[in-house]
Amino acid sequence: MRYYLMQSVEDKIEKVIKSKQRGTLFFTNDFMTYGSAKAIQKALERLTNKGGITRVTRGIFVRPEISKYVGEVLPTAEEVAQGIAKRDKIKIVPTGVSALNKLGLSTQVPLKLVYLTDGAPREIKIGNRIIKLKRTTPKNLLAKGKTSSLVIQALREIGQQGTKEELKHRIIKLLKKETRKNLEHDLPLAPVWIRKIMQEAL
Known part of the structure; x- marks a missing residue:
């Protein structure tokens, strides 16, 4: 019975994921209505092992785009930051080297992306890059x-x-x-x- 319930959660999650475009980000919280936190975590682990989705970082997954030249194309750290902002309904503004790079004024690609935000301050590791959300005053946003x-x-x-x-x-x-x-x-x-x-x- 327990196995059936886990399979049911997995099937529901897989159906949602397959209905979305490749490149779409998914958060563990997106599936909270389908079962307990443990069941959802297990289902996502199984789907990752099957190759249907790829884990970007803790609690964030993607149904990757596929390139005939390089295989899986994972989202950039910038896309993940925008995805987090959309999910949490917060504002983010690139600062420092990130802002210079986006304007084409610097070729330096920062390993640490610092964003001003009205949301909770935190750091998220994406591969060898770090997204830092730094709380600021409303005026800066x-x-x-x-x-x-x-x-x-x-x-x-x-x-x-x-x-x-x-x-x-x-x-x-x-x-x-x-x-x-x-x-x-x-x-x-x-x-x-x-x-x-x-x-x-x-």
Whole structure:
């Protein structure tokens, strides 16, 4: 009887997973209505062993995309961070080297991705990379523009002294692609010296 119940939980979970697109992230909590925490954990272990899903990190799984060249394609650490934000209904904003990298201002791929958040602070290990969620004040999460939000965080990382003329020109060029409405909204949220650079884009 116990084995049947576990099989039933596994079948239900497998059905849900197969109904989703490859590349979709799944969290253990997604299946809480199907049985006890122990039964769900066992079912996910069995599905992982069967090859239907791959464990990304503790409590997070994926039905991986398959490439004919490299086989399984697992989600990036950035995609996992976005998945966690969506699940927990929290805001996250890339900071430091991550912000510079996303803007194309640095080729350095950080092993530690630091995000500002209004959620609980924590660290999640994904392979050899770490996602760090760092709690911050609401003001730091109010920016509406995707580019302007990244620019504010990237320039904070570089600092006023490190922001040379050539870099300013590249940033202004990026900011000009931002909608005027978003840029005007985000101006007051930036420190004064960053605000001056953003104003030049207007």
